[in-house]
Amino acid sequence: MKKIxxxxxxxxxxxxxxxxxxxxxxEFKQYKTFRDVFEGLxxxxxxxxxxxxxxxxxxxxxxxxxxxxxxxxxxxxxxxLKIEHVLIGFPESSLNEIEYVYSHPEALSQCxxxxxxxxFKIIPSFDTAGSVMEVKSSGKRNSAAIASKYAAxxxxxxxxxxxxxxxxxxxxxxxxxxxxxxISDGSDKTSLIFITEHKPGALYKAxxxxxxxxxxxxxxxxxxxxxxxxxxxxxxxxxxxxxxxxISEALKDLRENxxxxxxxxxxxxxx
Amino acid sequence: MKKIxxxxxxxxxxxxxxxxxxxxxxEFKQYKTFRDVFEGLxxxxxxxxxxxxxxxxxxxxxxxxxxxxxxxxxxxxxxxLKIEHVLIGFPESSLNEIEYVYSHPEALSQCxxxxxxxxFKIIPSFDTAGSVMEVKSSGKRNSAAIASKYAAxxxxxxxxxxxxxxxxxxxxxxxxxxxxxxISDGSDKTSLIFITEHKPGALYKAxxxxxxxxxxxxxxxxxxxxxxxxxxxxxxxxxxxxxxxxISEALKDLRENxxxxxxxxxxxxxx
Numbered sequence: 001m002k003k004i005x006x007x008x009x010x011x012x013x014x015x016x017x018x019x020x021x022x023x024x025x026x027e028f029k030q031y032k033t034f035r036d037v038f039e040g041l042x043x044x045x046x047x048x049x050x051x052x053x054x055x056x057x058x059x060x061x062x063x064x065x066x067x068x069x070x071x072x073x074x075x076x077x078x079x080x081l082k083i084e085h086v087l088i089g090f091p092e093s094s095l096n097e098i099e100y101v102y103s104h105p106e107a108l109s110q111c112x113x114x115x116x117x118x119x120f121k122i123i124p125s126f127d128t129a130g131s132v133m134e135v136k137s138s139g140k141r142n143s144a145a146i147a148s149k150y151a152a153x154x155x156x157x158x159x160x161x162x163x164x165x166x167x168x169x170x171x172x173x174x175x176x177x178x179x180x181x182x183i184s185d186g187s188d189k190t191s192l193i194f195i196t197e198h199k200p201g202a203l204y205k206a207x208x209x210x211x212x213x214x215x216x217x218x219x220x221x222x223x224x225x226x227x228x229x230x231x232x233x234x235x236x237x238x239x240x241x242x243x244x245x246x247i248s249e250a251l252k253d254l255r256e257n258x259x260x261x262x263x264x265x266x267x268x269x270x271x
Numbered sequence: 272m273k274k275i276x277x278x279x280x281x282x283x284x285x286x287x288x289x290x291x292x293x294x295x296x297x298e299f300k301q302y303k304t305f306r307d308v309f310e311g312l313x314x315x316x317x318x319x320x321x322x323x324x325x326x327x328x329x330x331x332x333x334x335x336x337x338x339x340x341x342x343x344x345x346x347x348x349x350x351x352l353k354i355e356h357v358l359i360g361f362p363e364s365s366l367n368e369i370e371y372v373y374s375h376p377e378a379l380s381q382c383x384x385x386x387x388x389x390x391f392k393i394i395p396s397f398d399t400a401g402s403v404m405e406v407k408s409s410g411k412r413n414s415a416a417i418a419s420k421y422a423a424x425x426x427x428x429x430x431x432x433x434x435x436x437x438x439x440x441x442x443x444x445x446x447x448x449x450x451x452x453x454i455s456d457g458s459d460k461t462s463l464i465f466i467t468e469h470k471p472g473a474l475y476k477a478x479x480x481x482x483x484x485x486x487x488x489x490x491x492x493x494x495x496x497x498x499x500x501x502x503x504x505x506x507x508x509x510x511x512x513x514x515x516x517x518i519s520e521a522l523k524d525l526r527e528n529x530x531x532x533x534x535x536x537x538x539x540x541x542x
Contacts, residue, residue, distance in 0.1 A: 055495075056495055056500035058495070059333060059493075105395070124376070124396070126395065167497075171500055199487070200481070200482065200488070203491060204479060205482070210475070214471045217474065220503075222490075222491055224326075224327055224330050226328075227440050
C-alpha cells in the first residue's frame, strides 16, 4: 500500500486532496511541519508527499515554495480542491450556544464576514482540522471550530453552519511529490524555479525563452532568496511537457540567460 | 501635529518605522486591521498611514498589497527596519522560570531555533507588541512575549534574551502613504501595479517597456486577482521618477500592452 505524507492532523485539506489523487487505497502519515514532510520523503518513510502549493485568494504557500527550492523532490501531479469552511461543534450543540471559535488564522480571516456578524470570541490555533480535535477534547459545548465538512465527519462532530467563508472562489492547489523526476504520459505542464542576474532587463531576457516559442506561461511568482535580502527567485509554470522539443530548447535558452535553474516537475494539469 | 495611523498597538514595528521617517513630533492612531488604516486615511482621521509592504524573509505583506490595489492611497516614502525580536518578561522574571511564550505566528516561526531549544509552550497571538500587553496584564511571571526591544521599553518590561531570531537578515520595508499622489524632489523609485492579458508572451511584452529603455526593475511580485481564481496582477518597483521622460514614456508603452495599470507612487528609496 502506498504511503502518503502530509502536514497536519487527520481530516486536514491535504488528506482530502490525497484521496482525490490516489484512487487506490493508501496509508497516511502525519507530520508536524512542511519541512518534516520533505524529510520523511527523503528518508523513505513515505512514497509520496501531498502539500498545498497555492491558494486562489492568498497566493503561493511560501514555506512549501521555499522547501521546493532547497530540497530534492519532484512534482508528479496536482490536485485542485475547493475550500469550503464550515462551523463545527458537538452533535448536541446548537449555533446559538457557541461563544468560542477556534481555527487557523488563515481560515479565520477567510470567514471574517460571518465571524463579525456572530460576535464570537476568536481563538487562533495552528490547524483547521486540529482545532476540531481541540474542541472535541475540551468537551466544551460552547466552543466550535472552523474546518472542512470532511473533518467534521471524521471526528464525529456536527456541522453547525455550512458555507461560512467570504468568497465562493476559494481553491487550494496541492502538489503530489516524489523523490525522483518522473514524467507520466500526457504531462502538459512544467514547473521550474530560476534566478536572474540583478541588472536591467534580466527577467525580460529570461522570459524571452518562452515568449519567442509561443509557450504559455501559466504562473509566475517571486520568492526572497534566503539570506540575500531583496534578491528573488522566480517560480514559473509553463504549458508543455519537459520531453517536448520546444520546451527543452526553451530551457536551454533560459539556462544561458539566468544564474540558476531548477526543474521541479512535468505533470498532468488535469486530474 | 501630523497624525500617523498604523495597524497594531503601541510599540509595534510600524510605530518604530514612523519614528524613523517623521523626525518631527507626531501623533499616533492605532487601528485593528490594515483595511481600517486605509479607511482612516480616506476619512481624514489621519494624515499619513505607515504600513509594512514586504519582509526580506517572508516576502510581500499580501493584505497590504491587495489594499493598495483596491483603495486610493499613494506612497510618498519607504523605511527599512531591521527586525530584532527579543524575549520579554516581567522585570522580576528570569529566563529559567519562563514556561509560556506568546507572539504572532510569524514572529514565532522566525525564532524557531531558539524556541525549539528552550522547549516553551507556545501560544499564538494576533500581535507582537500586543503579546507584550497580554503578558503584562496577565501578571503571570512564567509567561513571556516575543516582540521588539522598543516594545519592552514602552511597556516597562524586561528583555530576558536578545537576538533570538534565526536569521540576521530580517528586514521589513514600510510604505508611508497619503491620500494624494505627491512626488517629492529627488524621488528615484516608482511603484505600480499592472494586469496583462492571459496569453502567451503577455508579461514579456509588458516588461519590454522597461527593458528597451534600460530601466532597472527592482522588484516584481504577483498577487491573485480577487474573485478571478488563477488570474494575477503584478506589483513592480522600477528605478526612476514618474516625472522623468524615460519613465513616463515607458508607462505609456506599458499602458498599451496591458489591461490595467495603476501608479501607486514615486518617492525616495533612501531615508
